Structures are given as structure tokens and as C-alpha cells.
Amino acid sequence: MPKRKSSIVVKVCSLAEDETAAAFQNERQILKKLPEHPNIVRMVEFYENAFKAYIVLERAGDITLEKFVK
Numbered sequence: 001m002p003k004r005k006s007s008i009v010v011k012v013c014s015l016a017e018d019e020t021a022a023a024f025q026n027e028r029q030i031l032k033k034l035p036e037h038p039n040i041v042r043m044v045e046f047y048e049n050a051f052k053a054y055i056v057l058e059r060a061g062d063i064t065l066e067k068f069v070k
Contacts, residue, residue, distance in 0.1 A: 008056050008057060008058060008059055009057045009058075009059050009060075010056050010057075011054065011057065012052055012053070012054055013052060013053045013054075013055075014051065014052055015048070015050070015051055015052060015053060016051070021053065024053055024055070025053070027055065028043070028046050028055055031043035031055070031057075041057050041058050041059075041060050042057070042058045043055060043056070043057055043058075044056040044057060044058055
């Protein structure tokens with residue numbers, strides 16, 4: 001896989017809340033299965049410790065969601 005020069009976004013989830021932690025794990029599993037595509041933000045890395053989980057995502061460009069939907 002070629003290296004991409006891009007910035008990242010880190011999503012953080014507290015593992016203290018079971019429902020939220022389960023949804024976060026589900027998101028991780030879905031992101032792992034997605035094919036590489038220019039219109040899909042890819043997961044760069046996942047990390048978990050005893051208290052929190054982190055999903056590192058490729059940043060989706062320099063446009064805000066508000067500007068995108070207008």
C-alpha cells in the first residue's frame with residue numbers, strides 16, 4: 001500500500017460505558033473491512049488501554065461538514 005501524506009483525526013471512547021464501547025468496537029470492525037477507496041476515510045490505527053479506546057482516522061480533507069452539505 002503506498003504511503004499517503006495526510007493529517008489524522010483521533011476518535012476517543014471511554015470504555016466505562018458498555019453501550020458506547022460496544023458501538024465503538026463495532027465501528028472499528030466495520031472500518032477494518034472497508035476497501036481502500038478515495039471516497040472512504042480509512043482507519044490508520046486502533047489502540048486500546050484499560051480505560052479508553054482510540055481510532056485513528058485519515059482526515060477527510062480541509063472542508064467542514066457544514067460547508068460540504070451546502
